[in-house]
Amino acid sequence: MAWIYLLVAAVFEVVFALATNATNGFTELWPSLLTAGAAAGGIFFLSLALRTLDVGVGYTVWTGIGSVGTVVLGSVIFHESMNAGKAVAFVLIIGGVLGLKLSDRSATA
Template identity: 85%
Template structure:
Protein backbone atom coordinates (compact mmCIF):
# COMPACT_ATOMS: atom_id res chain seq x y z
CA UNK A 1 0.00 0.00 0.00
CA UNK A 2 2.94 2.33 0.67
CA UNK A 3 3.88 2.39 -3.02
CA UNK A 4 0.31 3.31 -3.97
CA UNK A 5 0.41 6.17 -1.45
CA UNK A 6 3.73 7.23 -2.94
CA UNK A 7 2.29 7.28 -6.47
CA UNK A 8 -0.67 9.36 -5.29
CA UNK A 9 1.73 11.74 -3.52
CA UNK A 10 3.74 12.00 -6.74
CA UNK A 11 0.65 12.98 -8.74
CA UNK A 12 -0.04 15.71 -6.20
CA UNK A 13 3.60 16.81 -6.53
CA UNK A 14 3.25 17.21 -10.31
CA UNK A 15 -0.04 19.11 -9.91
CA UNK A 16 1.61 21.31 -7.27
CA UNK A 17 4.50 22.24 -9.57
CA UNK A 18 2.33 22.89 -12.62
CA UNK A 19 -0.23 24.88 -10.66
CA UNK A 20 2.52 26.96 -9.06
CA UNK A 21 3.59 28.04 -12.54
CA UNK A 22 0.03 29.15 -13.27
CA UNK A 23 -0.34 31.26 -10.09
CA UNK A 24 1.75 34.12 -11.51
CA UNK A 25 3.28 34.76 -8.10
CA UNK A 26 0.08 33.76 -6.25
CA UNK A 27 -1.88 36.57 -7.89
CA UNK A 28 -4.44 34.23 -9.54
CA UNK A 29 -6.86 32.69 -7.03
CA UNK A 30 -7.79 29.37 -8.68
CA UNK A 31 -4.28 28.09 -9.38
CA UNK A 32 -3.13 29.44 -6.00
CA UNK A 33 -5.77 27.38 -4.17
CA UNK A 34 -4.94 24.35 -6.30
CA UNK A 35 -1.25 24.78 -5.46
CA UNK A 36 -1.90 24.86 -1.71
CA UNK A 37 -4.27 21.88 -1.90
CA UNK A 38 -1.88 19.84 -4.03
CA UNK A 39 1.03 20.60 -1.68
CA UNK A 40 -1.02 19.46 1.31
CA UNK A 41 -2.20 16.33 -0.50
CA UNK A 42 1.29 15.45 -1.61
CA UNK A 43 2.76 15.80 1.85
CA UNK A 44 -0.12 13.87 3.42
CA UNK A 45 0.23 10.89 1.07
CA UNK A 46 4.03 11.00 1.30
CA UNK A 47 3.73 10.81 5.09
CA UNK A 48 1.47 7.76 4.73
CA UNK A 49 4.01 6.07 2.45
CA UNK A 50 6.84 6.85 4.86
CA UNK A 51 5.10 4.91 7.59
CA UNK A 52 6.46 1.81 5.82
CA UNK A 53 9.13 2.96 3.37
CA UNK A 54 12.54 4.27 4.33
CA UNK A 55 12.58 8.06 4.12
CA UNK A 56 15.55 8.03 1.74
CA UNK A 57 13.73 5.75 -0.70
CA UNK A 58 10.30 7.36 -0.35
CA UNK A 59 11.42 10.95 -0.64
CA UNK A 60 13.77 10.26 -3.53
CA UNK A 61 11.13 8.37 -5.49
CA UNK A 62 8.56 11.11 -4.76
CA UNK A 63 10.82 13.87 -6.01
CA UNK A 64 12.00 11.78 -8.96
CA UNK A 65 8.52 11.01 -10.21
CA UNK A 66 7.50 14.60 -9.51
CA UNK A 67 10.46 15.94 -11.47
CA UNK A 68 9.93 13.74 -14.51
CA UNK A 69 6.16 14.30 -14.46
CA UNK A 70 6.61 18.05 -14.18
CA UNK A 71 8.96 18.21 -17.15
CA UNK A 72 6.76 15.94 -19.28
CA UNK A 73 3.56 17.84 -18.54
CA UNK A 74 5.36 21.19 -18.65
CA UNK A 75 6.39 20.28 -22.18
CA UNK A 76 2.83 19.30 -23.11
CA UNK A 77 0.90 22.06 -21.33
CA UNK A 78 3.31 25.00 -21.37
CA UNK A 79 5.17 24.04 -24.57
CA UNK A 80 8.51 24.05 -22.78
CA UNK A 81 11.40 22.80 -24.94
CA UNK A 82 12.43 19.16 -24.78
CA UNK A 83 15.86 18.04 -25.95
CA UNK A 84 18.09 14.97 -25.87
CA UNK A 85 19.73 16.01 -22.58
CA UNK A 86 16.36 16.21 -20.83
CA UNK A 87 15.38 12.81 -22.21
CA UNK A 88 18.67 11.33 -20.99
CA UNK A 89 18.06 12.85 -17.56
CA UNK A 90 14.55 11.27 -17.52
CA UNK A 91 16.02 7.88 -18.29
CA UNK A 92 18.55 8.25 -15.47
CA UNK A 93 15.92 9.41 -12.98
CA UNK A 94 13.53 6.61 -13.91
CA UNK A 95 16.38 4.10 -13.64
CA UNK A 96 17.19 5.43 -10.19
CA UNK A 97 13.57 5.22 -9.08
CA UNK A 98 13.29 1.64 -10.32
CA UNK A 99 16.58 0.77 -8.64
CA UNK A 100 15.36 2.16 -5.32
CA UNK A 101 12.08 0.24 -5.58
CA UNK A 102 13.94 -2.99 -6.33
CA UNK A 103 16.45 -2.41 -3.53
CA UNK A 104 13.62 -1.71 -1.09
CA UNK A 105 11.89 -4.94 -2.07
CA UNK A 106 15.13 -6.94 -1.77
CA UNK A 107 16.02 -5.39 1.59
CA UNK A 108 12.67 -5.79 3.28
CA UNK A 109 11.14 -8.73 1.46
CA UNK A 110 7.81 -8.80 -0.31
CA UNK A 111 5.61 -9.19 2.79
CA UNK A 112 7.52 -7.05 5.26
CA UNK A 113 5.94 -5.59 8.34
CA UNK A 114 5.75 -1.81 8.81
CA UNK A 115 8.68 -0.29 10.64
CA UNK A 116 8.33 0.44 14.32
CA UNK A 117 7.53 4.02 15.21
CA UNK A 118 10.77 5.93 15.80
CA UNK A 119 11.40 7.07 19.34
CA UNK A 120 11.49 10.81 19.81
CA UNK A 121 14.89 12.18 20.70
CA UNK A 122 13.36 15.40 21.96
CA UNK A 123 12.11 15.37 25.51
CA UNK A 124 10.36 18.17 27.28
Protein backbone atom coordinates in the same frame (compact mmCIF):
# COMPACT_ATOMS: atom_id res chain seq x y z
CA MET B 1 0.15 -0.15 -0.03
CA ALA B 2 3.05 2.21 0.67
CA TRP B 3 4.00 2.31 -3.01
CA ILE B 4 0.42 3.21 -3.96
CA TYR B 5 0.47 6.05 -1.44
CA LEU B 6 3.78 7.16 -2.91
CA LEU B 7 2.37 7.19 -6.45
CA VAL B 8 -0.64 9.23 -5.30
CA ALA B 9 1.75 11.63 -3.53
CA ALA B 10 3.76 11.95 -6.75
CA VAL B 11 0.64 12.84 -8.73
CA PHE B 12 -0.09 15.58 -6.20
CA GLU B 13 3.54 16.72 -6.58
CA VAL B 14 3.12 17.08 -10.35
CA VAL B 15 -0.14 18.99 -9.91
CA PHE B 16 1.56 21.21 -7.32
CA ALA B 17 4.42 22.10 -9.67
CA LEU B 18 2.22 22.72 -12.69
CA ALA B 19 -0.31 24.75 -10.71
CA THR B 20 2.48 26.85 -9.20
CA ASN B 21 3.44 27.87 -12.73
CA ALA B 22 -0.11 29.13 -13.27
CA THR B 23 -0.34 31.19 -10.05
CA ASN B 24 1.42 34.20 -11.56
CA GLY B 25 3.29 34.81 -8.32
CA PHE B 26 0.29 33.74 -6.25
CA THR B 27 -1.81 36.55 -7.67
CA GLU B 28 -4.34 34.18 -9.29
CA LEU B 29 -6.81 32.76 -6.75
CA TRP B 30 -7.79 29.36 -8.17
CA PRO B 31 -4.33 28.22 -9.26
CA SER B 32 -3.01 29.37 -5.86
CA LEU B 33 -5.65 27.34 -4.01
CA LEU B 34 -4.93 24.33 -6.23
CA THR B 35 -1.22 24.71 -5.51
CA ALA B 36 -1.79 24.77 -1.74
CA GLY B 37 -4.18 21.83 -1.86
CA ALA B 38 -1.87 19.75 -4.04
CA ALA B 39 1.09 20.50 -1.76
CA ALA B 40 -0.91 19.39 1.27
CA GLY B 41 -2.14 16.26 -0.52
CA GLY B 42 1.35 15.34 -1.64
CA ILE B 43 2.83 15.70 1.82
CA PHE B 44 -0.08 13.81 3.39
CA PHE B 45 0.26 10.81 1.08
CA LEU B 46 4.04 10.91 1.33
CA SER B 47 3.70 10.70 5.11
CA LEU B 48 1.48 7.63 4.75
CA ALA B 49 4.04 5.98 2.47
CA LEU B 50 6.85 6.76 4.89
CA ARG B 51 5.16 4.71 7.59
CA THR B 52 6.62 1.71 5.77
CA LEU B 53 9.27 2.97 3.35
CA ASP B 54 12.65 4.33 4.35
CA VAL B 55 12.61 8.13 4.14
CA GLY B 56 15.60 8.16 1.79
CA VAL B 57 13.85 5.85 -0.66
CA GLY B 58 10.38 7.36 -0.32
CA TYR B 59 11.42 10.97 -0.64
CA THR B 60 13.79 10.30 -3.54
CA VAL B 61 11.20 8.31 -5.47
CA TRP B 62 8.55 10.97 -4.76
CA THR B 63 10.69 13.79 -6.05
CA GLY B 64 11.96 11.70 -8.97
CA ILE B 65 8.50 10.81 -10.22
CA GLY B 66 7.34 14.36 -9.55
CA SER B 67 10.26 15.81 -11.50
CA VAL B 68 9.85 13.57 -14.52
CA GLY B 69 6.08 14.03 -14.56
CA THR B 70 6.44 17.78 -14.29
CA VAL B 71 8.91 17.98 -17.16
CA VAL B 72 6.86 15.74 -19.42
CA LEU B 73 3.59 17.54 -18.73
CA GLY B 74 5.31 20.94 -18.72
CA SER B 75 6.54 20.28 -22.25
CA VAL B 76 3.06 19.20 -23.34
CA ILE B 77 0.98 21.83 -21.52
CA PHE B 78 3.33 24.82 -21.48
CA HIS B 79 5.33 23.92 -24.62
CA GLU B 80 8.61 23.88 -22.71
CA SER B 81 11.62 22.68 -24.68
CA MET B 82 12.77 19.06 -24.69
CA ASN B 83 16.10 17.97 -26.11
CA ALA B 84 18.24 14.83 -26.18
CA GLY B 85 20.22 15.84 -23.09
CA LYS B 86 17.07 16.31 -21.04
CA ALA B 87 15.66 13.03 -22.31
CA VAL B 88 18.80 11.13 -21.27
CA ALA B 89 18.72 12.75 -17.83
CA PHE B 90 15.08 11.74 -17.35
CA VAL B 91 15.82 8.16 -18.37
CA LEU B 92 18.55 8.14 -15.71
CA ILE B 93 16.14 9.49 -13.10
CA ILE B 94 13.59 6.82 -13.98
CA GLY B 95 16.31 4.18 -13.78
CA GLY B 96 17.30 5.43 -10.34
CA VAL B 97 13.71 5.39 -9.13
CA LEU B 98 13.25 1.83 -10.39
CA GLY B 99 16.54 0.80 -8.82
CA LEU B 100 15.46 2.20 -5.46
CA LYS B 101 12.13 0.40 -5.63
CA LEU B 102 13.77 -2.90 -6.55
CA SER B 103 16.42 -2.63 -3.85
CA ASP B 104 14.15 -1.44 -1.05
CA ARG B 105 13.99 -4.03 1.69
CA SER B 106 10.35 -3.18 2.39
CA ALA B 107 9.23 -3.35 -1.26
CA THR B 108 6.83 -6.16 -0.43
CA ALA B 109 4.95 -3.96 2.04
